[in-house]
Amino acid sequence: MNETIDLMKRHISVRRFGEKSISDEELREILEAGRMASSWKNFQSYSIIVVRSEEKKQALYDLLPQPAILAANVFLLFVGDLNRAGKGVNLHSPTFHPEGVENLLISSVDASLAAQNTLLAAESLGYGGVIIGVLREVAEDLARLFDLPDYVYPIFGIALGEPAQSRPPKPRLPYDNVIFEERYQEQSREVIKEYDKIQKDYAGDRVTTTWSERLADQFSQAENPVTKDYLTKKKLL
Ligand SMILES: Cc1cc2nc3c(=O)[nH]c(=O)nc-3n(C[C@H](O)[C@H](O)[C@H](O)COP(=O)(O)O)c2cc1C
Missing domain, CATH: 3.40.109.10 (NADH Oxidase)
Structure with missing residues (x-):
């Protein structure tokens, strides 16, 4: 363009x-x-x-x-x-x-x-x-x-x-799963599974975990307190 x-x-x-x-x-x-x-x-x-x-x-x-x-x-x-x-x-x-x-x-x-x-x-x-x-x-x-x-x-x-x-x-999530017209549209788990496949096709053997497994690694447990501790120490929290 x-x-x-x-x-x-x-x-x-x-x-x-x-x-x-x-x-x-x-x-x-x-x-x-x-x-x-x-x-x-x-x-x-x-x-x-x-x-x-x-x-x-x-x-x-x-x-x-x-x-x-x-x-x-x-x-x-x-x-x-x-x-x-x-x-x-x-x-x-x-x-x-x-x-x-x-x-x-x-x-x-x-x-x-x-x-x-x-x-x-x-x-x-x-x-x-x-x-x-x-x-x-x-x-x-x-x-x-x-x-x-x-x-x-x-x-x-x-x-x-x-x-x-x-x-x-790297392919991004499909356009319609991220860009919404006029109102928010909650996405189904199928969308996530579909993107796992897209990511797998792209990365092949270079990456051993799926995209959603990486989401789980990040968000399935409480965050590491190290950042909060640092911010508190520096008087930002
Ligand atoms: C805030 C932020 C932090 C990131 N931290 C790391 C990192 O610590 N190590 C790394 O290898 N890549 C890091 N990345 C790169 C992302 O993994 C990368 O942008 C993403 O997988 C998309 O791939 P692409 O940039 O090649 O399109 C970071 C990206 C962002 C935006």
Whole structure:
């Protein structure tokens, strides 16, 4: 249809990278484009920590052994950030209440929109990447590694670099199971089973569990308290 839409529809997460470096100039352009995402009241409640040094990537990998972290040319750590907001608030008010679910949504959504823009900008220059969210499991270690102060929490990172893999894009749920006209339409279990098959056909032997088994892994038990504990410690809950 057009170049932008074609690019978006070609997206795949890339976890293996070649040798080519993203130049400082390209990275700056990628991040400036990423930062043009909309944000709640233009508060831009996030920060991005650029990790290029081998020592920091290694330290990160030691905490979280995902090969894409080590192989990436650049790792971008997206943190939800209400610390800056506190400084603004204190110009006008002695009280500051960053804690709560709504504020977490504000900062997480702002960061997510900027991150998606960033990844897309990188893809438009021929680079690839993967968002890495499991790092929330080691949030406290990350806070130490990156000097994260109160009111700042890691949301995810993006490992970026020259793609060293290609495959067809992963099929999404069928359009009509996600996009509804005028009112919500609850879906049947058949829809889930159908998508399990679509995913199986796509992934073949590369993936040993079905899509719904992965849903069960994630949602059949109470969440790991590590994120809540971290957010409480950083005065966000
Ligand atoms: C918030 C978020 C966190 C993610 N965390 C990880 C991760 O920790 N490790 C990983 O390999 N992929 C991670 N991914 C990538 C997803 O697995 C991937 O986007 C999804 O399977 C769809 O595949 P595609 O991006 O190739 O279309 C994450 C994606 C998102 C949006």
